[in-house]
Amino acid sequence: MDTKDIQTKQLSGDRVEMHISPMGRVEGDLDLNIIVEDGHVVDSWTQAGMFRGFEIILRGKDPQAGLIVTPRICGICGGSHLYKSCQALDVAWKVQVPPNAHRVRNIAQACETLQSIPRWFYALFAPDMVNKNYAKTDEYDEIVRRFAPFVGTGYEKGVTLSNKPVEVYALYGGQWPHSSFMVPGGVMCAPTLADVTRSIAILDFWKDNWLESEWLGCSVERWMENKTWEDVQAWAEENESQRNSDCALFIRYAQAIGLDKIGRGVGSFLATGTYMQPELYEHPTIEGRNAALQSRSGIFADGQYYDFDQSQVAEDHTYSFFEGSGQLHPFDGKTEPIDPKDGKAQNKYTWAKAPRYNVPGKGYVPLEAGPLARQIIAGREGAADHQDYDPLVRDMVDKLGPSVFTRVFARMHEAPKLFAKVKQWIAEIDLHESFYTKPIEHADGRGFGATEAARGALADWITIKDGKIENYQVITPTAWNVGPRDSHENLGPIEQAFTGMDLTDIDDPVELAHVARSFDSCLVCTVHAYDAKTGKEMSRFKVGGGC
Amino acid sequence: MSPDTVQRAPGYVSPTGETVLIGCGNLLRGDDAAGPLAVRYLWERWGERVPPGVRVVDGGTAGMDVAFQMRGARRVILVDACLTGEAPGTLYRVPGDELEELPPSDGINLHAFRWDHALAFARWLLKDDYPTDITVWLVEAAQTDFGADLSPSVERAVRDLVARLADDLAGTDGAAPASATTATTDGP
Numbered sequence A: 001m002d003t004k005d006i007q008t009k010q011l012s013g014d015r016v017e018m019h020i021s022p023m024g025r026v027e028g029d030l031d032l033n034i035i036v037e038d039g040h041v042v043d044s045w046t047q048a049g050m051f052r053g054f055e056i057i058l059r060g061k062d063p064q065a066g067l068i069v070t071p072r073i074c075g076i077c078g079g080s081h082l083y084k085s086c087q088a089l090d091v092a093w094k095v096q097v098p099p100n101a102h103r104v105r106n107i108a109q110a111c112e113t114l115q116s117i118p119r120w121f122y123a124l125f126a127p128d129m130v131n132k133n134y135a136k137t138d139e140y141d142e143i144v145r146r147f148a149p150f151v152g153t154g155y156e157k158g159v160t161l162s163n164k165p166v167e168v169y170a171l172y173g174g175q176w177p178h179s180s181f182m183v184p185g186g187v188m189c190a191p192t193l194a195d196v197t198r199s200i201a202i203l204d205f206w207k208d209n210w211l212e213s214e215w216l217g218c219s220v221e222r223w224m225e226n227k228t229w230e231d232v233q234a235w236a237e238e239n240e241s242q243r244n245s246d247c248a249l250f251i252r253y254a255q256a257i258g259l260d261k262i263g264r265g266v267g268s269f270l271a272t273g274t275y276m277q278p279e280l281y282e283h284p285t286i287e288g289r290n291a292a293l294q295s296r297s298g299i300f301a302d303g304q305y306y307d308f309d310q311s312q313v314a315e316d317h318t319y320s321f322f323e324g325s326g327q328l329h330p331f332d333g334k335t336e337p338i339d340p341k342d343g344k345a346q347n348k349y350t351w352a353k354a355p356r357y358n359v360p361g362k363g364y365v366p367l368e369a370g371p372l373a374r375q376i377i378a379g380r381e382g383a384a385d386h387q388d389y390d391p392l393v394r395d396m397v398d399k400l401g402p403s404v405f406t407r408v409f410a411r412m413h414e415a416p417k418l419f420a421k422v423k424q425w426i427a428e429i430d431l432h433e434s435f436y437t438k439p440i441e442h443a444d445g446r447g448f449g450a451t452e453a454a455r456g457a458l459a460d461w462i463t464i465k466d467g468k469i470e471n472y473q474v475i476t477p478t479a480w481n482v483g484p485r486d487s488h489e490n491l492g493p494i495e496q497a498f499t500g501m502d503l504t505d506i507d508d509p510v511e512l513a514h515v516a517r518s519f520d521s522c523l524v525c526t527v528h529a530y531d532a533k534t535g536k537e538m539s540r541f542k543v544g545g546g547c
Numbered sequence B: 001m002s003p004d005t006v007q008r009a010p011g012y013v014s015p016t017g018e019t020v021l022i023g024c025g026n027l028l029r030g031d032d033a034a035g036p037l038a039v040r041y042l043w044e045r046w047g048e049r050v051p052p053g054v055r056v057v058d059g060g061t062a063g064m065d066v067a068f069q070m071r072g073a074r075r076v077i078l079v080d081a082c083l084t085g086e087a088p089g090t091l092y093r094v095p096g097d098e099l100e101e102l103p104p105s106d107g108i109n110l111h112a113f114r115w116d117h118a119l120a121f122a123r124w125l126l127k128d129d130y131p132t133d134i135t136v137w138l139v140e141a142a143q144t145d146f147g148a149d150l151s152p153s154v155e156r157a158v159r160d161l162v163a164r165l166a167d168d169l170a171g172t173d174g175a176a177p178a179s180a181t182t183a184t185t186d187g188p
Helices: A054-058 A065-073 A078-092 A099-130 A140-147 A153-160 A164-173 A193-216 A220-224 A229-237 A246-256 A286-292 A340-345 A371-377 A392-400 A404-428 A477-482 A493-498 A510-519 B030-045 B064-069 B115-129 B152-170
Strands: A006-012 A015-020 A030-037 A040-048 A269-271 A274-276 A293-295 A298-301 A304-306 A313-316 A354-359 A363-365 A445-453 A456-465 A468-475 B018-024 B054-060 B073-083 B091-095 B133-140
Touching: A030 A510, A040 A493, A054 A065, A054 A468, A065 A078, A065 A456, A065 A468, A078 A099, A078 A445, A078 A456, A099 A140, A099 A153, A099 A164, A099 A193, A099 A246, A099 A274, A099 A404, A099 A445, A099 A510, A140 A153, A140 A246, A153 A193, A164 A193, A193 A220, A193 A246, A193 A404, A220 A404, A229 A246, A229 A392, A246 A404, A269 A371, A269 A456, A274 A445, A286 A293, A286 A445, A298 A354, A298 A371, A313 A468, A371 A392, A371 A404, A371 A456, A392 A404, A404 A510, A456 A477, A477 A493, A477 A510, A493 A510, B018 B030, B018 B064, B018 B152, B030 B054, B030 B073, B030 B133, B030 B152, B054 B064, B064 B115, B073 B115, B073 B152, B091 B152, B133 B152
Parallel strands: B018 B054, B018 B073, B073 B133
Antiparallel strands: A006 A015, A015 A030, A030 A040, A269 A298, A274 A293, A298 A304, A313 A354, A354 A363, A445 A456, A456 A468, B091 B133
């Protein structure tokens, strides 16, 4: 972390207040304020500097505007936005979605997630592992050799090949990013046998040259036999190839530098689920969604599982730069911003609202979204035949607790798991059947659509009246994770994850970086423009006339 | 082109001799939409098709993918907005050989990848096949407000740029598509 991003203020005795702006390698304007006492983080506040106004952009627009606008919220998970916006409209317009369309949408969503896994690991998360604070750790030299940005051998292969899954996306979707091929009623593509064959070849190439050869050191099938933490530990010692894999190296080193002891967070989790079972969701409804999910939705709080019910979601704006205090369900959600100066006088400190979920018997509580959440949900007993039951990560969390280590592990575990699912879905496409049913565009309606983007639960709520969008709310996984305190003073998940940590060196707080990057926050909608601060004398490049 | 005896990283793509035009920016942020809109206007000007030897890409805010989209290209044209403090609508054309001094690449931020980061990354990704013919067009923004349209001065600058690009690319590997009329008048 760049030391010029950190401002430290002595409070009293051993207490210092640190303002870190920006968090770095986190999109958008995320600032962090922490109180550190004798190297121990005792309190923290995340501040999202940006105004998320896309709900305002959509009000009064054509119902399909969400399909165009929400994918632009993020250049990395735009396909996930497209998917869930489409599903919200499927529900609102009571469409019929042919099974083939579900298969292709599943493939597309999974490919977007598969692309993000190595990019996030090598380009965003792993570089902090080569921090000089760790130079005396066992295997440090090997970590540098493999994970140093640009020069690392693992970095090279992982990042260079990360594009392969989205080449598959583009085969079905025409392009990635910014495809518009998912529409209410299905998908606008007519894949041929050549497309199917090519997509299989590209995925196998990716598996052969990175997933199995570099990351796992074994076959996907062998990895998927691991069901417990003990299985994983035995796997890592089973033979040279596995022992020397990037995965096993990460597991050993992460424990050596204490990633299993930091970043616990709130310890309660949410998944909205994704990947529809085609024949169970031909007529999408809110009520029918949970049963049709292959990757299940659910809540895990205080050791108990609960079903996910979208009506129990609320956004608390008590500490956010919006009018008033309290919480509203997204169908009733309003976006009435106030001037941050006025807001600060009312103790408000961020643009982000605080999504909360009403857990039976516990009230509205913060929940963590992400790969760790959905892999814990996957460990819930009682899955239907078409649903993913996978006890591995639940077992690890029972034994090791949530942490940076288990969060990263869960995300990487999804690479072999989703790879196998995508191959299966491709095989199930029936080239002779339809991919789209033209919907009736009802003038009024209400819809809920959700998916699991790479970073976690992502959902839209749409209300249509007289053929226009009356209300549109989006809750992103980062909103769940990075949101502020609520009216009950519950800290948000990432605030909780920072609090209680020990910082080895407050001038280079690499532990904060590990935690932040394990959540992979994305504050959305950044401006891309090249600005004067970057230097470079530009006037000699001006082109005649100007306007 | 390097001989076949050179070791290639997996995923290597042979040069295609194409010209790739990539528009970068956020469609939801006012004048930051200049890049993707320029690409869109050009495509419409060509009758919703693209001349042979040319590929157009809506790069959006997908940073790292700009570098991947450059793979195989002989020539790259990037279009983006800028905030240098000049009059809104000011147009810059920055040639590739002026871009040798790129920002440090070790601080890669996947979510805030601009075109200059994309070029640094692409140099690493593509190595000997990094295209040497790179031009970056920048349009000075007036505002980057949520949901705002292009400011009038920026709209005019983008239309002007589209006319220049259409002329530039008309001679690429044989001509604009037969159906496109070049009589369209855009901009000032």
